[in-house]
Amino acid sequence: ECKGFDQIYDNGKDLCETMFGQAFKYETNEAAAYTMWFFDANNPNTATAQTLGKLPAGGHSSCELQYFHKEAPGPESDDFTECHPWKNNACCKGGTVETFTKMKESYGAEYHWDRCGPMSQECERFFVQESCLYECDPNAGLYRKYNSSVYDPRCDKYATGYDEAYSKANSCKMNTWEMLRMPIKASYCNAWYTACRKDRFCASAGGDFFSCAAEFKVVDLAAEELKKQLNSTLTDMAKLQTQVAQSNDGGSDGGLSVGAIIGIVVPSLVAIAGFACSCYLIRREKQGKPLFETLRDDREPSGGATMSYGNTQA
CATH class of the missing domain: 1.10.287 (Helix Hairpins)
Incomplete structure (x- = not known):
């Protein structure tokens, strides 16, 4: 069922902590939180990750999230414009985020964020920014739910090492793409809610994108x-x-x-x-x-x- 954002979510906190399952956490201490967009010469999320003890001084050597992602972050070409803040050090390939339409359609029709009708430009822009963070920011991988310390390919049905018998016997289901509670600046979540409050979105499971899909x-x-x-x-x-x-x-x-x-x-x-x-x-x-x-x-x-x-x- 489709409803207005202000009918689905109570506020910015509800939006950020519901729309993408448990991927994000609303954080009022903004010195300890990330942003989904920036205009700085250097990615401020990297400094935040180091402050939180999530990243050594040497920086990122790999892209922990794996779906359409690269193995390791690196620079992209001059025509990398849709997610331009990450041009100098991105975990996404240029073709993955070439246009906002490409990002919207990459995961199938069920994941189109405008299934409930055309969105206002100010609202849709936040969905593009979230996509850029997920696809391109190496820091997003620091919050991979099943990180390398616990990940077992025998429990991942999309991995080449998947073992169905083992997975069933141990009741384990894992993947390399899911995020868990990355703290996002409260001001960003609030701005997203304000921009979209009169737009429409799927109300399934309180506005959970995955349930909607x-x-x-x-x-x-x-x-x-x-x-x-x-x-x-x-x-x-x-x-x-x-x-x-x-x-x-x-x-x-x-x-x-x-x-x-x-x-x-x-x-x-x-x-x-x-x-x-x-x-x-x-x-x-x-x-x-x-x-x-x-x-x-x-x-x-x-x-x-x-x-x-x-x-x-x-």
């Missing part, structure tokens, strides 16, 4: 299946049209009886109607305007409680 993936798969059914129905209808034409030409072979024609037409029309109805329901749900809402009795039963009938349709 899982729901959108189900919706997309259902839509794809309906599309296949419609294409199959249209193919059958085309065949029927050809056979009816043959019957009208007086040919005795290949003609269809009235019963056979009805047997094809009726299910086809039902399938088309079902497809149209499903598309409409999906569209309404994405807009945050579900067709079916919880029915409530306006009468006041004893105790002042409101009676509810049925369930809200998700």
Whole structure:
């Protein structure tokens, strides 16, 4: 379901600590917190990491997060403009963050941050900045959830060393891309909330991006299946049209009886109607305007409680 940011999140703290699961922590002591964007000649997050004892004086020798990331940070070319603050020392490849559209689409349609409708430029910019931090900043890797000291590839289903039997026996699930509680400046989180408060976002699990993506993936798969059914129905209808034409030409072979024609037409029309109805329901749900809402009795039963009938349709 889609709702306004100010309906999903209470404030900047709620936004930063909910939207990306446990990746970020709202930090009021800004001397001990990172920013998702900067204009300094040198990355201020590196100095913060050293102050917090997360990074030795020698700096970064590797990019701990691994998905589209490089093995080690380094400079990028002059056309590296979308995430330009990290141009001199980035963990991202230029092609990964070439444009904001490329960043939005890299992880699949279910992770498009504007699934609930176009966002204002001031709001969307914060999503771009967060993407740049995640993809490009070597300091983000210092908060990898399953860092090298605990990571076991036998527990990572995407790793070449994955061992399904071992993973099940030890109930372990790991990855190399997830972050855990990187402290972000409170002022940055508050600014994000202010910029986006009138925009719309997915409200699943209180506005958790990963839960939203899982729901959108189900919706997309259902839509794809309906599309296949419609294409199959249209193919059958085309065949029927050809056979009816043959019957009208007086040919005795290949003609269809009235019963056979009805047997094809009726299910086809039902399938088309079902497809149209499903598309409409999906569209309404994405807009945050579900067709079916919880029915409530306006009468006041004893105790002042409101009676509810049925369930809200998700």
